[in-house]
Amino acid sequence: MTSIPHDTPGEPDPLRALDLERLRRRTSMKWRTYPEDVLPLWVAEMDVPLAETVVRALTDALALGDTGYPAGTAYAEALAAFAAKRWNWHGIAPERTAIVPDVMLGVVEMIKLVTGAGDPVIVNPPVYPPFFQFITHMDRRVVEAPLGAGLRLDLGILEETFREATAHGGRAAYLLCSPHNPTGTVHTAEELTAVAGLAERYGVRVVVDEIHAPLVAPGVTFVPYLSVPGAERGLSLMSASKGWNLAGLKAALALAGTAAAADLARMPEEVSHGPSHLGIIAHTAALSEGIGWLDALLAGLQDNRRLLDSLLAEHLPGIRVHPAEATFLAWLDCRALGLGDDPAEVFLGRGRVALSSGLPFGTGGAGHARLNLATTPEILTEAVRRMATALT
Template sequence: MTSIHQENPVEPNPLRALTLDQLRRRTSMKWRTYPQDVLPVWVAEMDVPLAAPVVRAVTDAMTLGDTGYPAGTGYAEALAAFAAGRWGWHGLDTARTAIVPDVMLGVVEMLRLVTGPGDPVVVNSPVYPPFYQFIEHMDRRVVEAPLGPGGRLDLDVLADVFRGLGGGPAAHLLCSPHNPTGTVHTAGELTALTRLAERYGVRVVADEIHAPLTAPGGGFVPYLSVPGAERGLSLMSASKAWNLAGLKAALAVAGPGAAADLARLPEEVSHGPSHVGVLAHTAALSDGTAWLDALLAGLDENRRLLAGLLDRHLPAVRYRPAEATYLAWLDCRALGLGDDPAEVFLTRGRVAVNPGLPFGTGGAGHVRLNLATSPEVITEAVRRMAAAVG
């Protein structure tokens, strides 16, 4: 399954559109957690203006007073069309979708459908920290199946872990593309995972929020598109790719064999999504692809920039440009800064990156850096990091 992208984005690079002074006027988490002398390149917010179709959709809703409760299948239809055009996947049936407040709350609801209290949920560490937090909060048990070399799924480890679960209800919470490594799982890997899951009775719930952020030529494969994934469940959203975290809306998608599970989703779950959020996400998927292509080209430039900057100023840091996401996973162990180099970068360099420890096994000595910003901010961030260890 190949990814379809415009070769020549018709829009300017949105990562170069805003100045640092403009960004510091923002009141969201990224720009209000730390003092003003700290350069924030941590949490998953992008330093971009919104895509014009999204702004129009929200503005039109405000003008009309269209701020009630969400209704209809427009969001699912937009996602189905995007998936067909972008990934060549024509299997997204809007009848097997449900609007949920956001991807993580949707993950919780999907896990509730297929597991019970105390049941195991497998994750591939190092992985997005809220996976641990939400699973434990809902009284499930986290079981790690660490990634293998190169940040890829380790099928031998997964087989051993699945075999040891005891045969009762269990789930695998798959991060695809993977956060923080940016790994894009191949069709072969996902098919092998599905065979293992079916063999050992493990239900797969795929968090695919970063799917639209696959680099040109990266070839994202929707989990539900692989053979044998009929009993899988997926969570998708325009949130990450179009910077819409504050406009809550996501979609749960069921494979044909999981339709009955999704039908058991409590009706009150549909009360959580924002109607304006649904309109914004729908506009992004339907009309925001040119903006997305410009963003993807800018992220590619930033990956190359970061690689060059690290090579010159922090050559001991190991970095492999990711196939997806706007995140950079940096192995800082050779710097001798201990398990939490992010604390050193913050206190000595006044630059905020995500510490690796909360990502679980494999996170010690690592940091996650947000590349969805201007080249100038990336350059300054690396300068500060180098100064912190110089």
């Protein structure tokens, strides 16, 4: 798939727009979970103002009293146009999409469509902790196929896991994180084509969480799973929530491959009542008119990745950070520091910096922590300084 160059931003870096005092006025999870003396670099919220196009769209809707139930395909059409321009992918057909409350609830509904109670759902740890939680809560069985060398998909392990999961003739699903959270790995077209081939060979249904798709670093190519040969029976979940910091404005889209439309059509009608109408308005505006803002953000994230590398080399050379190709997250290998299985606990207790513990990410998470890069350079610098003091 041809890589499409990013637009020239033409907008200031949103990661430099807000200071700590203003951020502490926020009432969301990131800023209210810990005491005020803690710097929060954990949950996936960004320390940015909203894109102006999103603010205008919401303000106009509120002025009209347009706060009813969602309707229409504007969100799907905006995502299709974004995908065509950004990824040179013209495969999104609005009639093969459905609105869902958010990506993880959409994942639940898709897995319910293609598996039954007790069936295995395969994941690639270390991976986003709600994968484990939601799978078990819907009475499915988590099966791990850990990432391999370079924290990439290990196709050999994946094939063995597929074979074992379907050995007795039952149904199985594969929940793929693309781009991968927490490592920031962007799966290649070759890797995804191999996944599709394995899934067809063993009868495994693939459900893909592609929520971080807009957050791919400049020069890196994101490949939608449904765009690769053999993925026609796949199901994908996409959203503007991570790319434009809209998690509190609930909305996402479920997408069906050309051979999975009948599966998506079986989704209960009441699921479409869950998304917020205002959320859909905001997400549509972001995808349609928020590209300059997104590009400015991506440039700022690249700056922060370089800053983090420099800060760790100076203050915490024992930490190895996996080079992320996407997301606004950094996966920190802290095992050389001798802080035990949960270094995040040490950094919180001694340094007053909140990171995400690696343990809930499954196999490969011990001795690791996840750091949220989507903050100001000043906060990031102070956070690393504090983390270093935790070792003294």
